[in-house]
Amino acid sequence: MTHSAAGARHAPEHARPAPDPRRWAALALICLAQFMLILDVTVVNVALPDMAADLDLGRETLTWVVTSYTLCFGGLMLLGGRLADALGARRTLLAGLALFTAASLITGLADGAPVLLGGRIAQGTGAALLSPSALSIVTTTFHGAERNKALGVWAAVGGSGAAVGVLLGGALTDGPGWQWIFYVNVPVGLLVLAAVPALVAARAPQPARLDVPGALLVTGGTGALIYGLVEAGDSGWAAPATLVPLAGAALAYALFTVAERAGRAPLMDLRMFTRRPVLAGAFLMLTATALLIAFFFLGSVYLQHLRGFSPLRTGLFFLPVAVATGAGAHLGSRLVGRIGSRPTAVAGMAIAAAGTVPLTRLPDAGGVYTAVLPGFAVASLGIGAVFVTATTTALAMVEHHEAGLASGVVNTFHEVGGSIGVAVVSTVAASGIERGTADGFTDAFTTCAVAAALGAAVALGLVPRGKPQTTGGPHVH
Template identity: 80%
Template sequence: MPVGLLLLFVLPALVPARAPRPARLDVPGALLVTTGTAALIYGLVEAGDAGWADASTLLPLAGAAVAYAAFAAVERAGRAPLMDLRMFTRRPVLAGAFLMLIATALLIAFFFLGSVYLQHIRGFSPLRTGLVFLPVAVATGIGAHLGSRLVGRIGSRPTAVAGLAVAAAGAVPPTRLSETGSVYAGLLPGFVIASLGIGAVFVTATTTALAMVEHRVAGLASGVVNTFHEVGGSIGVAVVSTVAAAGFERGSAGGFGDAFTVCAATAAAGAVLSLGLVPRGKPRPAGGPHVH
């Protein structure tokens, strides 16, 4: 918040306005979409703690649906809407949002499940747990680098499908987690393989959404994709924590194996859906690299 407030005052003095007259800010639309997104994320987080049938989950999710419906009505009726809803009819933006949703849900779910498993089942300290995840972070960066090259050479669709297929393969070994055995042989290799694929999907998502649309709507497309990034992380944690709840309570690894099975199935389904959703062709350069 302090950084945002600082930018709010500094930007008007440093960035010249291109329009002859300042554009009107769609305050009702901004409030509705922000409230709806906040309620959605809060409801998803509560689902992981209280369950999907609890009032603390259902009420925020219902409120989010109402806020989004009101937002759509306001945007259709407004003369200076915050968002052109026709953006969601653009296939590159939809594909980028979908890929970002899946990739973020998988990555955050892996980190969440891995952290809980290592600390509560295997007795690792927070510091040791963080050190175990260092190779995963490196692999994600390597995957993003490889993905940026592959997108330019073979196109978005093959890169997205291959990345999600690799993520699905990496999620298979952790489905056999137990209370004993080597963490570095049973957990870490799968995480590293999965993160390679997820890193490539991140780059494919942003590149597809931004480089395949006109420059004038690139900012809006970026906002859509980043919103799905935040929602994806919340969905990932909510779903896997619900599936693995039995393991949390009993201190056993069985629930974690079930949760990783869900991750593997989600990645595989995402790869299949990408065959029809992600556009063919290679994204054209758009004045600079797009990174996550």
């Protein structure tokens, strides 16, 4: 079933509020804020080796520098959306932006792991407040055909964040220092904070119940899962230090399920997972994000730790990879409409697996651009197609009134997928990271290749047949 925001087009003109003359300036401002959030997912990857050297950070801490941000961003996002309803979208956006900006300054000033990780957790929490509030403002400010255009701009800004992140991270780390990948957010955040009240209209909040226990359970459970996965790299899979947090994660997820079923206003409507398109979209988004962020993490450490690349050279190396991801997304958007979701998803995963195969034989020496870059680019091309398929499948194959819920689910799995992907490959590559050999990295890329191949097999049975039509419904970033 195709859905769209087209219902608004057929509403009587008097039922629609008059267009706000400030709406396009407001869109530019909101997109700038969203761009910072997406940038901070990938910008840190290139800076990790310099952070490790300056602050004496080990593998586990480096993993948490990436995962703590995406964990809080994804785990608290649905609660952030509810707060936007209860308190007003503009107020929640300003609160999230203020927290994100202050946390960026603190993170840049960090002199050790506690402050660094605390800052990243606060950044992720601010992002979880800001992002759904910003999207709510976009969808209520624009109507009809203008909403489609505005959401297209929103999606394009989100898609470009990864590409700019790796390049900007390299340039800043190689120039004034890794601290500036966080400091750069401060003037931008202050600018947006000052301009939002003048350009974004305040709207009356809507009555909404807040499922704080649900948010804490799902975020805590995912945190315990990631802790167990990371700990396995040092202690082993059978060690109590690994099994106890994994068991805690399972318990937290079970309690979350009970709480959501019993709650009067659950954070996540678990019945959405009985909708095959939503389940398929969540699976594809989780797998694709886990693979892509894992590639950036592994590649950054491998190139700088083993091959002696500078941060800027590493950022430039990943630029074709980011471009390939965008090209794959563009190609995927065309293929979904022509051949349907299932073949596009299966093909995208298969291409990702095929591109990863050469990376399972990483050289300790020799030509990186001929032996490594083609594999990254091909794999990212397939992943880009999967991203689009995940979004269109989840949003364009459910009823119109369920599109917002489906969007929230897919957004959550987008961020959480990055956390899990980095945790897994960090553990598998632990020996290579600590000893400076390619062996651990090749094992990690083998894991990625197997995951992509299994993803193709699962997609073959899980993704519905049909050709969804993308419309003006809610978009993921």
